[in-house]
Amino acid sequence: MSAYWLLALIPFLAGVAVTGQQGMVAVTERVVRRTARRVEGTVTGHLASREATYAALHPVVRWTGDDGVEHERAVPDTIGAHALPEGSRVRLLCVPGAPDSVTLDAPDRYRSAVVGAWAGVLLCAGTLTAVLIRIATLLPEGYGY
Template sequence: MSKYWLLTLVPFLGGLVLTAYEARIALTEHVLRRIGRRAEAVVTGHTASREGTYPSLHPVVRWTDEHGEQQEHAVVASGPGAHRLSEGAVVRIIHPPGVPGTAALDTPERYRTAVFGMWLGVLLWVGALAAVLIRIATLLPTYHY
């Protein structure tokens, strides 16, 4: 077996990691959409955070929860232009009951992106596995019956 067989480990393991990471996000979004409470909120500002190696802005929104209390938290924002929401803009948010600090914008883009990333990961690891199996099959001796 040559050292080039190890090169198939990169897309295989990368695909497994990508599939697991995106599947976790998709599952979290699915559960949030099933049990979450939706509310109208007003953007009051932005907060900066570092995700990976680049800074990003998250909108800070204020809304009234189901108990009549005012809540103000930074929300998980995804999609193009989510960081460009102007102050005073009215947005729809979704949050788990009793945990208003984990609110997210009520858009399907985060779920769609997670599902796309999950299938891309599956394509990577299945493709690497198929390439290895095809290569093994071509190396097997042929039998004549």
């Protein structure tokens, strides 16, 4: 065996990492969607931040909690400012007793996490298939039927 076999570890481990990370996001989204309360909020502005290498706008939303107290927070979702103009009404997911955990009620995060997890599984399966085919082509002629 040569050192080139170790190159197969790169896509396999990348697939494992993508599957694990996206799987955690999907499970977290599922739990939040089941336990959180849906509330209506109003976009009051946008907060600019620097995400990695690009600027992002986070909507600032005001809503009333379970206890009747009005909250206003920047939602950590990066939505285009044109998609949520000031004054627009949005649906939020708010975990009771934790107003800092508010997120926009958008099923897109769950769907993209599931697609990402499946992409990681396909990357792992594709790498294993390629390795098994390569091993099968290297077997001597005496093995087999």
